Amino acid sequence: MMGIESAxxxxxxxxxxxxxxxxxxxxVPPALTDASVIPESGDHGTDRMLRLIAQERPIRPAAVLIPVIEHAEPTVLLTMRAAHLNDHAGQIAFPGGKIDAADNSPLDAALREAEEEIGLDRSYVEPIGYLDVYGTGFGFRILPTxxxxxxxxxxxxxxxxxDDAFEVPLSFLMNPGNHQLHSKEFRGALRSYYAMPFAERYIWGATAGILRLMYERICLP
Incomplete structure (x- = not known):
C-alpha cells in the first residue's frame, strides 16, 4: 500500500x-524461498523490478529482527552499517542478514545476527511473529521478526x-505523517520507496519499507 494517510x-x-x-x-511465507511467488509492495514500479530480479538472480533468503524496546514510550532499536562494507555502507538497518543452512528458522537467524552484530542477548528478547516478506533490488527476500x-x-x-546502534521512538516510526515517498527510475520504470528521516538519521529503502509493513499490519484498524 503506497500512500499517506492522516496520522x-x-x-x-x-x-x-x-x-x-x-x-x-x-x-513462514512461501515468498521467502519460492521463486514463483513475488513479494508485493503495492507499487507497480517496484513490483515490476522484483519480477525482473526474480528472473535474473537466485533468491537470497534473509531475516531481520525488529527490536521494539518496552520503555514507557517504546522505541525501535536500529543500527548503522559499518562505513567500510562493500554493500549498503553507512545505511540504517535492522540487525539481521542471510539465513544460514545451520539456522533452524528465520527467527533463529534474526536472533543469531542480533547477537553477532550488536551483542543483543536473546534472553531479553520475546519474539512475537513475522511480518510479510520484503523483496529488495539486490535479490534478497527479507522476513522480519x-x-x-x-x-x-x-x-x-x-x-x-x-558502526552504531541507536533507538528511535516507535510513535515517530508508526506515524504515517513521517512516511515520506521518494522515487527514482529503474530500467525505465519509476520505483517508489519510503523514507523516514529522524534528526540526523536518514532511514530509507528496505528499512523504511519494512517499518511501513509493520505500521500496516499492526497499527491500522
Whole structure:
C-alpha cells in the first residue's frame, strides 16, 4: 500500500504489543524461498523490478529482527552499517542478514545476527511473529521478526559490521505523517520507496519499507 494517510491517535505500548500478538504468527511465507511467488509492495514500479530480479538472480533468503524496546514510550532499536562494507555502507538497518543452512528458522537467524552484530542477548528478547516478506533490488527476500525487548540489556557493537546502534521512538516510526515517498527510475520504470528521516538519521529503502509493513499490519484498524 503506497500512500499517506492522516496520522492516527498515538498507540500505547500495551496496545501495540497486544495487536502484534493477535495479528502476527510464525508461519513462514512461501515468498521467502519460492521463486514463483513475488513479494508485493503495492507499487507497480517496484513490483515490476522484483519480477525482473526474480528472473535474473537466485533468491537470497534473509531475516531481520525488529527490536521494539518496552520503555514507557517504546522505541525501535536500529543500527548503522559499518562505513567500510562493500554493500549498503553507512545505511540504517535492522540487525539481521542471510539465513544460514545451520539456522533452524528465520527467527533463529534474526536472533543469531542480533547477537553477532550488536551483542543483543536473546534472553531479553520475546519474539512475537513475522511480518510479510520484503523483496529488495539486490535479490534478497527479507522476513522480519517483530520482537518485544525488555530494557536493561547492554550492547557490544561488532565494528566489523556495525558502526552504531541507536533507538528511535516507535510513535515517530508508526506515524504515517513521517512516511515520506521518494522515487527514482529503474530500467525505465519509476520505483517508489519510503523514507523516514529522524534528526540526523536518514532511514530509507528496505528499512523504511519494512517499518511501513509493520505500521500496516499492526497499527491500522
Amino acid at each position: 492516527p491517535g498515538s498507540i500505547s505500548s500495551a496496545d501495540f504489543f497486544d495487536r502484534a500478538l493477535r495479528r502476527l504468527r510464525f508461519d 517483530v520482537a518485544r525487548v525488555r530494557p536493561g540489556f547492554e550492547l557490544t557493537i561488532n565494528k566489523s559490521e556495525v
